[in-house]
Amino acid sequence: GENVEQHPSTLSVQEGDSAVIKCTYSDSASNYFPWYKQELGKGPQLIIDIRSNVGEKKDQRIAVTLNKTAKHFSLHITETQPEDSAVYFCAPTWSSGSEKLVFGKGTKLTVNP
Amino acid sequence: DAGVIQSPRHEVTEMGQEVTLRCKPISGHDYLFWYRQTMMRGLELLIYFNNNVPIDDSGMPEDRFSAKMPNASFSTLKIQPSEPRDSAVYFCASSPGQVVQPQHFGDGTRLSIL
Numbered sequence: 510g511e512n513v514e515q516h517p518s519t520l521s522v523q524e525g526d527s528a529v530i531k532c533t534y535s536d537s538a539s540n541y542f543p544w545y546k547q548e549l550g551k552g553p554q555l556i557i558d559i560r561s562n563v564g565e566k567k568d569q570r571i572a573v574t575l576n577k578t579a580k581h582f583s584l585h586i587t588e589t590q591p592e593d594s595a596v597y598f599c600a601p602t603w604s605s606g607s608e609k610l611v612f613g614k615g616t617k618l619t620v621n622p
Numbered sequence: 623d624a625g626v627i628q629s630p631r632h633e634v635t636e637m638g639q640e641v642t643l644r645c646k647p648i649s650g651h652d653y654l655f656w657y658r659q660t661m662m663r664g665l666e667l668l669i670y671f672n673n674n675v676p677i678d679d680s681g682m683p684e685d686r687f688s689a690k691m692p693n694a695s696f697s698t699l700k701i702q703p704s705e706p707r708d709s710a711v712y713f714c715a716s717s718p719g720q721v722v723q724p725q726h727f728g729d730g731t732r733l734s735i736l
Contacts, residue, residue, distance in 0.1 A: 541722045543724060550729070551729050551730075552626075552713050552715070552727030552728050552729050552730050553665070553713075553727050554726075554727065555724040555725070555726075558724060598665065602722055609667060609670065609678065610667070610722075610725065611667075612664060612665040613664075614664045615664060615665075
């Protein structure tokens with residue numbers, strides 16, 4: 510099965526700085542790479558995803574980059590704001606017909622005003 | 623779009639009691655997932671359904687846990703008898719399916735077993 514690791518487990522930045530979270534996976538067959546954001550008292554919500562035929566995807570202040578050779582992908586948040594404070598999860602998976610996502614342990618991001 | 627709806631939001635009950643958690647997925651979504659979240663184990667998939675049929679229940683911890691999906695708009699997760707170690711936040715999620723698609727999560731049920 511997929512072995513997923515996220516680093517760092519906690520990250521504290523000043524408002525306006527950039528934040529980067531890295532996700533390493535073990536299954537070379539993985540071809541779908543989403544990032545979820547979980548705010549306090551809420552369920553995880555998808556913020557950005559990428560498929561294996563693309564190396565990078567950007568949506569305003571957030572971006573995801575994929576390195577399939579090294580089996581890792583990263584979440585980049587620029588110009589961080591206090592509302593970016595949350596727990597972020599990666600969930601790499603293989604779209605073989607199984608819809609299972611294996612979630613990383615999460616990264617708690619704190620943006621200090 | 624109403625989103626995935628879970629009830630109750632909070633449940634406190636005594637050990638040995640039966641607990642039933644409920645979920646209404648997004649209309650038109652073919653897949654429904656039940657997760658459990660704890661500090662120690664993170665977010666774990668318990669079971670998922672496709673078109674109301676259970677596909678993979680390998681994450682269900684033991685026979686005390688059962689899940690049903692009698693129709694496309696309703697699912698239950700039942701624990702009988704409940705134990706203190708079942709205390710966690712339980713999430714339901716749904717997705718359209720057809721090649722891995724984003725999962726849409728409800729806001730969860732916080733379960734405390736005393």
